[in-house]
Amino acid sequence: MDNETLAALSATEAARLIREGKLRSEELVQASLERCRAVDPQVQAWAFLDEDYALSQARAADAWKGEGRPIGALHGVPVGIKDIIDTADLPTEHGTVVHKGRTPSRDAAVVSMLRAAGAVIMGKTITTELATYAPGKTRNPHNPEHTPGGSSSGSAAAVAAGMVPLAVGTQTNGSVIRPAAYCGVYGFKPTYGLIPRHGILKQSPALDQVGVFARTIDDVALICEQVVGYHEGDSATRPRARIPFCAVAAEEPPITPMIGFIKGPAWERATDETKAALAELVDLLGDRGEEVELISTSADTLDWHRTIMESEIAANYVYEWEKGRRRLSKSLRGQIERGRKITAFDYQQALVRIPPLVESLAELLYTRYDALLTPAAAGTAPEGLESTGDPAFCTIWTLCGMPALNLPLMRGANGLPLGVQLVGPRDGDARLLRTARWLTAQAAAG
Amino acid sequence: MDNETLAALSATEAARLIREGKLRSEELVQASLERCRAVDPQVQAWAFLDEDYALSQARAADAWKGEGRPIGALHGVPVGIKDIIDTADLPTEHGTVVHKGRTPSRDAAVVSMLRAAGAVIMGKTITTELATYAPGKTRNPHNPEHTPGGSSSGSAAAVAAGMVPLAVGTQTNGSVIRPAAYCGVYGFKPTYGLIPRHGILKQSPALDQVGVFARTIDDVALICEQVVGYHEGDSATRPRARIPFCAVAAEEPPITPMIGFIKGPAWERATDETKAALAELVDLLGDRGEEVELISTSADTLDWHRTIMESEIAANYVYEWEKGRRRLSKSLRGQIERGRKITAFDYQQALVRIPPLVESLAELLYTRYDALLTPAAAGTAPEGLESTGDPAFCTIWTLCGMPALNLPLMRGANGLPLGVQLVGPRDGDARLLRTARWLTAQAAAG
Numbered sequence: 001m002d003n004e005t006l007a008a009l010s011a012t013e014a015a016r017l018i019r020e021g022k023l024r025s026e027e028l029v030q031a032s033l034e035r036c037r038a039v040d041p042q043v044q045a046w047a048f049l050d051e052d053y054a055l056s057q058a059r060a061a062d063a064w065k066g067e068g069r070p071i072g073a074l075h076g077v078p079v080g081i082k083d084i085i086d087t088a089d090l091p092t093e094h095g096t097v098v099h100k101g102r103t104p105s106r107d108a109a110v111v112s113m114l115r116a117a118g119a120v121i122m123g124k125t126i127t128t129e130l131a132t133y134a135p136g137k138t139r140n141p142h143n144p145e146h147t148p149g150g151s152s153s154g155s156a157a158a159v160a161a162g163m164v165p166l167a168v169g170t171q172t173n174g175s176v177i178r179p180a181a182y183c184g185v186y187g188f189k190p191t192y193g194l195i196p197r198h199g200i201l202k203q204s205p206a207l208d209q210v211g212v213f214a215r216t217i218d219d220v221a222l223i224c225e226q227v228v229g230y231h232e233g234d235s236a237t238r239p240r241a242r243i244p245f246c247a248v249a250a251e252e253p254p255i256t257p258m259i260g261f262i263k264g265p266a267w268e269r270a271t272d273e274t275k276a277a278l279a280e281l282v283d284l285l286g287d288r289g290e291e292v293e294l295i296s297t298s299a300d301t302l303d304w305h306r307t308i309m310e311s312e313i314a315a316n317y318v319y320e321w322e323k324g325r326r327r328l329s330k331s332l333r334g335q336i337e338r339g340r341k342i343t344a345f346d347y348q349q350a351l352v353r354i355p356p357l358v359e360s361l362a363e364l365l366y367t368r369y370d371a372l373l374t375p376a377a378a379g380t381a382p383e384g385l386e387s388t389g390d391p392a393f394c395t396i397w398t399l400c401g402m403p404a405l406n407l408p409l410m411r412g413a414n415g416l417p418l419g420v421q422l423v424g425p426r427d428g429d430a431r432l433l434r435t436a437r438w439l440t441a442q443a444a445a446g
Numbered sequence: 447m448d449n450e451t452l453a454a455l456s457a458t459e460a461a462r463l464i465r466e467g468k469l470r471s472e473e474l475v476q477a478s479l480e481r482c483r484a485v486d487p488q489v490q491a492w493a494f495l496d497e498d499y500a501l502s503q504a505r506a507a508d509a510w511k512g513e514g515r516p517i518g519a520l521h522g523v524p525v526g527i528k529d530i531i532d533t534a535d536l537p538t539e540h541g542t543v544v545h546k547g548r549t550p551s552r553d554a555a556v557v558s559m560l561r562a563a564g565a566v567i568m569g570k571t572i573t574t575e576l577a578t579y580a581p582g583k584t585r586n587p588h589n590p591e592h593t594p595g596g597s598s599s600g601s602a603a604a605v606a607a608g609m610v611p612l613a614v615g616t617q618t619n620g621s622v623i624r625p626a627a628y629c630g631v632y633g634f635k636p637t638y639g640l641i642p643r644h645g646i647l648k649q650s651p652a653l654d655q656v657g658v659f660a661r662t663i664d665d666v667a668l669i670c671e672q673v674v675g676y677h678e679g680d681s682a683t684r685p686r687a688r689i690p691f692c693a694v695a696a697e698e699p700p701i702t703p704m705i706g707f708i709k710g711p712a713w714e715r716a717t718d719e720t721k722a723a724l725a726e727l728v729d730l731l732g733d734r735g736e737e738v739e740l741i742s743t744s745a746d747t748l749d750w751h752r753t754i755m756e757s758e759i760a761a762n763y764v765y766e767w768e769k770g771r772r773r774l775s776k777s778l779r780g781q782i783e784r785g786r787k788i789t790a791f792d793y794q795q796a797l798v799r800i801p802p803l804v805e806s807l808a809e810l811l812y813t814r815y816d817a818l819l820t821p822a823a824a825g826t827a828p829e830g831l832e833s834t835g836d837p838a839f840c841t842i843w844t845l846c847g848m849p850a851l852n853l854p855l856m857r858g859a860n861g862l863p864l865g866v867q868l869v870g871p872r873d874g875d876a877r878l879l880r881t882a883r884w885l886t887a888q889a890a891a892g
Contacts, residue, residue, distance in 0.1 A: 312794065314790070315798070318795075339791065342789065344758075344792070345757070345761050345786045345788075347793065348757065349761060
C-alpha cells in the first residue's frame with residue numbers, strides 16, 4: 001500500500017492488518033507523518049509532533065509483536081492527544097503562554113489506557129486557550145479561511161485531514177461535537193463520567209467530559225472500548241462492567257429505531273441550510289422519525305450552563321489568574337471576572353436543575369425514542385479564524401452529561417461539512433453508536 | 447423483669463431475649479412507654495409519640511415471630527427517629543412551624559432499613575429548628591436547667607433517659623457528638639456517605655451525615671450494621687460489602703492500639719476541666735498515647751466549614767425562606783442571609799480544601815494511630831436552654847467526613863456527663879468501635 005492509502009486506513013483496519021502481520025506500525029506511522037508533512041503546514045493541527053518519538057514507539061510496538069507477545073486492540077495505531085491532556089514524555093501547555101514549557105511527569109489516565117491498548121501517542125493537538133474560546137492556530141482542513149471549531153480544534157482537524165485515524169478531545173460546552181461537525185468527522189462525547197479525567201486540565205468539573213474523534217463509527221467504538229473505566233482520581237467515574245462498544249455498534253438494531261427530532265434551545269440560531277438539512281433527514285426517516293418539543297424551560301439551560309461553567313472556571317483557573325492574567329485573552333478574563341462574582345446560591349441553584357432535566361430526557365428516550373436528532377452546530381464552519389463558532393447546540397446535552405455524536409452526513413452549499421448530532425440517554429452509549437450506524441445507512445440509501 | 451429493668455436493657459440484650467422467646471416486644475415497648483410517661487414530662491424528648499401506634503408495631507412483631515418467620519437483628523426493639531427524617535406514618539415537621547403538619551408519605555431510607563431489621567419506630571424526636579441552632583423544647587435528662595445539646599436533642603436525651611435503647615440523628619457540624627456528650631450516651635457519626643440520607647431534610651449535602659445514639663458500644667455496632675448501605679437517592683453512598691460492625695467491635699484489637707491525642711482547632715475554647723480530663727486520660731494511656739499537632743491551617747477549617755454550610759443552607763432552604771422567613775429564628779435568618787452573599791468562588795475554594803485535609807489525616811491515622819482522641823465539646827452541658835452549645839470541637843471531623851464517636855467516660859464537677867471524642871480514618875468505622883471498646887476498658891481499669 002502507498003502512504004496515501006495507509007494514512008487513509010481506518011484504525012480498525014490498520015489494527016487488524018498489524019495484528020495479522022500484514023502491516024508494521026512503523027510503516028503506518030511513517031505514512032501518517034508523511035501526511036502531516038504534506039498537509040499540516042496549512043492545517044496546523046499539532047502543538048507538539050516529534051517524528052522520532054512517534055517512530056520509536058512504532059518500532060517498539062513492532063518489536064513487541066515480533067516477540068509474539070499479546071497485543072492490545074490499538075497496537076501500533078497512532079492517536080492524537082489534545083494538549084490539555086497530560087503526557088509523561090511530551091509537553092502539555094494547555095493552549096496558553098502561561099503554561100509555556102509545562103512538561104508533566106505523568107500520563108493522564110486516558111493516555112495510560114491508550115498506551116496499554118498499544119496505541120502510538122502521535123503528538124499533542126492544538127487546543128484553544130485553556131480549552132475556552134480564544135482560538136489556537138489550527139485551520140479547517142476543508143478551507144483554511146474557516147475555523148476548525150474548538151476547543152478540540154487540532155484533534156478534529158488532524159483526523160479530518162488524515163494525519164491520524166483517531167484523536168482524543170474534551171467537551172465542556174461544545175468542544176468535541178462542534179469541531180467534529182465543522183471538520184466533517186465523527187466526534188463522540190460519551191456519558192459524563194465514562195472516560196476518566198484524571199490528568200486532564202480541570203476547567204469545570206461538573207461539565208468537563210472526554211470525547212473522541214474518528215472517521216468511522218467502528219473506530220469510535222474501538223477507541224471508546226479502550227478508554228472507558230473507573231479511576232480513583234476522577235470522582236465522576238464508577239466501577240462498571242466493560243461496555244462492549246464494538247460488538248453493540250456492529251449489531252443490527254433489534255427493532256427499527258425511532259428517532260425524535262428535537263430543535264433544542266438554540267434552534268433560532270441555526271442557518272436556513274441547517275434547518276432544511278434536518279427537515280430533509282427527518283423526512284427521509286418517514287414514520288421512524290417525528291418532532292418532539294423540549295420542555296418549556298429548556299432555554300434556561302444556556303443560563304444554567306454559563307453559571308456553572310463560569311463559576312467553576314473562576315475557581316479552577318486561580319493559578320492562571322494570579323500568575324498571568326495579563327497574558328490571558330480578553331474573553332477568558334471576562335469569563336473569570338464574571339465567574340468570580342456569581343453567588344454560591346446561583347451556582348447551586350443551577351447545579352440542582354440538572355438531575356430533574358436528565359430524568360425528564362431519560363424518560364423521553366426510554367419510553368419512545370432510541371435517540372434524539374438535532375443540529376450539531378448553527379451551520380457549516382464560519383469564515384474567519386478569530387472565533388471557533390457557537391457551541392449553543394451542544395450546551396443542553398453537555399449540561400445533562402448525555403452521550404452525543406456528530407454524524408458527518410452532509411455538506412453545505414459552500415462545500416464544507418454539515419454535521420448532525422445524535423443524542424442518547426446517559427449510559428446508552430454503545431446503543432447510540434448502533435442507532436447512528438442505522439441512521440447513516442438510511443441517509444446513504446435516501 | 448419489671449418495667450424499669452426492661453427499659454434499661456441494651457438493644458443487644460433486648461433483641462436477644464426477644465429472639466429467644468424470653469421477652470415479647472409488646473412488654474418491652476410497654477416498659478419504654480411507661481418510662482416515657484415517667485420522665486418525658488420533664489425531658490420532653492419527643493416531637494411525636496403515639497402509644498397505640500408503637501404498641502401496634504410491637505404486637506405485629508410478636509405475631510410475626512409467633513408464626514415462626516425469620517426475624518431481623520432489631521426485631522421488636524424500639525428506636526427513636528429525629529424529626530427531620532421522613533416517616534410514612536408519623537409527621538415530620540423539621541422542628542419549625544413552617545412545616546407544621548407536614549406528613550410525608552414515604553419512609554426515609556434509614557427508616558426503611560430499620561423496619562426491615564424488625565425495629566419498632568417508637569416516635570419522632572425533637573430537633574432544633576431545621577437542624578440548625580435554635581433549640582427545641584428538650585431538656586438535659588441529667589439536669590433540666592441545662593441544654594441537651596443539638597441539633598439531635600431529642601434522640602440523645604431519649605436514649606440517655608432510658609426511653610429507648612437506640613435513636614437516629616444527623617450531624618452537619620456537631621449535632622450527634624455534642625448532644626451525646628452533654629447527655630452522657632454513645633453518639634456515633636460514621637464516615638460520610640455510609641448511612642444513606644434519602645428522605646432526610648437536606649441542609650448541607652457536602653456535610654450532612656447520619657448518626658446513631660446508644661448506651662453501649664455493642665448497641666452502636668448493632669444499629670450501624672442495619673443502616674449502612676447504598677441508596678440511589680444519595681449520591682454520597684457507594685455499593686460496598688456489608689461491614690461486620692458487631693463482630694469487629696467485639697474483637698480484641700490484634701495489637702495494642704496507639705492513640706493520638708489531638709487538641710484540634712477549638713482547644714482554646716475548652717474548659718479547664720475538659721483540658722484536665724483529657725490530660726488524665728492520655729496519662730492513663732502511658733506509652734499508648736501521645737500528643738499530635740494538627741497541621742497549621744487547621745484553624746481555617748472552621749471558616750471553610752461555615753462557608754460551605756451557610757452557602758448550602760441558603761440554597762437548600764429556599765422554600766423556608768420564601769414561604770416563611772418571618773417564622774424562622776433570627777439566627778437561621780442570619781445564616782441564610784450570609785449564605786446568599788457567599789460567592790461561588792469562595793464556596794468552591796472551601797470545598798476543594800477537604801480532600802487534601804482528609805488525605806493528610808488519613809496518612810496520620812494509617813501510619814501511626816488507631817484513633818485520635820479529642821474533646822467532644824468545650825465542657826459539660828451549659829446551663830440554660832436558649833443555646834444548644836458550641837459545635838466547634840466536631841467541625842473538622844464533620845468537614846472531613848471521618849467517623850467520630852462520643853465516649854461517655856467522665857463526669858464534670860457539676861455531676862453532668864463529660865464526653866470525649868474518638869475519631870478514626872474514613873471507612874475505618876468498625877475498627878474505631880473496637881478501639882473505643884479497648885479505650886473504655888483502659889479508662890475503667892485506670
